[in-house]
Amino acid sequence: MADRTVPPALNRPGPDRFLWTLDKFTSGMEWLHRNSRRNHPPARPVDRDIPLVVSEIQAAVDEVVSLRLTDPGGGVLPAWQPGAHLDVLLPSGRKRPYSLCGEPGERGYYRIAVRRLADGGGGSREIHDLRPGSRITARGPRNAFPFITAPRYLFIAGGIGITPILPMVRTAAARGADWRLVYTGRSRESMPFVDELRSLAPERVWIRPDTEFGIPASGAELLEHAPRAATVYCCGPVPMITGVRVDLPGSGADSLHWERFSAPPIVGGRPFDVELARTGIRLRVPADRSALEVIGEAVPEVPYSCRQGFCGTCHVRVLAGAVEHRGRAADGRMAICVSRAADRVVLDL
Structure with a gap:
C-alpha cells in the first residue's frame, strides 16, 4: 500500500452542493459494502515479525522505487496471495503497509513498489532512503483485499494503485480467465510496470495516461472495457474509485471490489x-x-x-x-x- 496524506474532509454543503451530495451517496454505498453479508471478513492482525534485507532496488519510474526483499539467511518467506501486503516497520518507528507486487507464489523474495511523496507522512521518504543491504522488519503478509475466483475480470488501476492489481492480473492470466486491464495515471512516465503489464497480453491492456487524453477518465469510460458480467477490481485515487462506484450500476459488470490508498473523507464530523x-x-x-x-x-x-x-x-x-x-x-x-x-x-x- 502507498503512503498517502489524508484528503480534505467534506463536512457540509458548500458552493458545490453536487459534490457534497455525491460524497454522501458514495459514503453510504461504502457502508453497505463494508457491512454486507457478501463482504469478506476483516483481515486478522498478524503479529509475525519477519526480518528482511533489501537485496535489490530499481527505479521503476520517476519517484517510484521497486524493492526486492529477502530473508537475511536465504530462507523461504511466508506464502502470500494476490491483494496481500506487508506492514513494514521503518527505522523511525513508523509502520506502513505496502502491497506485494511480485510473482504470485514466489517465496524466495518479496517485491514492493513505493512512490515518494514529499508531502506525505514520511514513510515513503524513509523507503527511498534505503539502500541494498539495509535491514528492515516486516509484519505479515496479510490480506485486506482478497482476490476471488471468477470467470471474467476487469482490473482498473490508477498510478501506484497498480501494485496490488499486478499479481491479480498475473493470476487471472495463469488461470485462463477472461480479463482486461485499464491502467491510468498522470503521464506514461509516472506509471510503473507498464512494459511488464503489456508483455502479458498487449491486446488486453489499455494504458490511459491523462496527458495523452486531456482529462482523467470517467467511471463509465473505464467500465466500458469490462467483459460481460465481469468482477471488477479497482485500486487508486479516491476520485477514480468514486467514479467507478457511481457508474457501476449502468455497466455490464457484476460486482466491484476496491482498495484505496488514503483515508475516507470525513462526512458529518463534529469536534x-x-x-x-x-x-x-x-x-x-x-x-x-x-x-x-x-x-x-x-x-x-x-x-x-x-x-x-x-x-x-x-x-x-x-x-x-x-x-x-x-x-x-x-x-x-x-x-x-x-x-x-x-x-x-x-x-x-
Whole structure:
C-alpha cells in the first residue's frame, strides 16, 4: 500500500452542493459494502515479525522505487496471495503497509513498489532512503483485499494503485480467465510496470495516461472495457474509485471490489476531545480531522495500517466516554482512524 496524506474532509454543503451530495451517496454505498453479508471478513492482525534485507532496488519510474526483499539467511518467506501486503516497520518507528507486487507464489523474495511523496507522512521518504543491504522488519503478509475466483475480470488501476492489481492480473492470466486491464495515471512516465503489464497480453491492456487524453477518465469510460458480467477490481485515487462506484450500476459488470490508498473523507464530523490516559495528554479533534491524525502528532508511534476502519491495527481500549463507531471495533475498543466521540473520550494510550 502507498503512503498517502489524508484528503480534505467534506463536512457540509458548500458552493458545490453536487459534490457534497455525491460524497454522501458514495459514503453510504461504502457502508453497505463494508457491512454486507457478501463482504469478506476483516483481515486478522498478524503479529509475525519477519526480518528482511533489501537485496535489490530499481527505479521503476520517476519517484517510484521497486524493492526486492529477502530473508537475511536465504530462507523461504511466508506464502502470500494476490491483494496481500506487508506492514513494514521503518527505522523511525513508523509502520506502513505496502502491497506485494511480485510473482504470485514466489517465496524466495518479496517485491514492493513505493512512490515518494514529499508531502506525505514520511514513510515513503524513509523507503527511498534505503539502500541494498539495509535491514528492515516486516509484519505479515496479510490480506485486506482478497482476490476471488471468477470467470471474467476487469482490473482498473490508477498510478501506484497498480501494485496490488499486478499479481491479480498475473493470476487471472495463469488461470485462463477472461480479463482486461485499464491502467491510468498522470503521464506514461509516472506509471510503473507498464512494459511488464503489456508483455502479458498487449491486446488486453489499455494504458490511459491523462496527458495523452486531456482529462482523467470517467467511471463509465473505464467500465466500458469490462467483459460481460465481469468482477471488477479497482485500486487508486479516491476520485477514480468514486467514479467507478457511481457508474457501476449502468455497466455490464457484476460486482466491484476496491482498495484505496488514503483515508475516507470525513462526512458529518463534529469536534470532540480525546484524553490519553497513560500520559494525561488532552487533545482536541477538529470536525475535519480524524482522532488518529491528531493523536499521531502527539504520539508518533501510534500504530495504524488501513485507515479505513476494518484492519484492527489502530483499535484502542476506551476507558470512558461514548464512541460513534464508524469501523469494525468491539469489546470496548475504538477504531481511532475513522470513529469519533459524541463529546469526550478517554483512551488507553
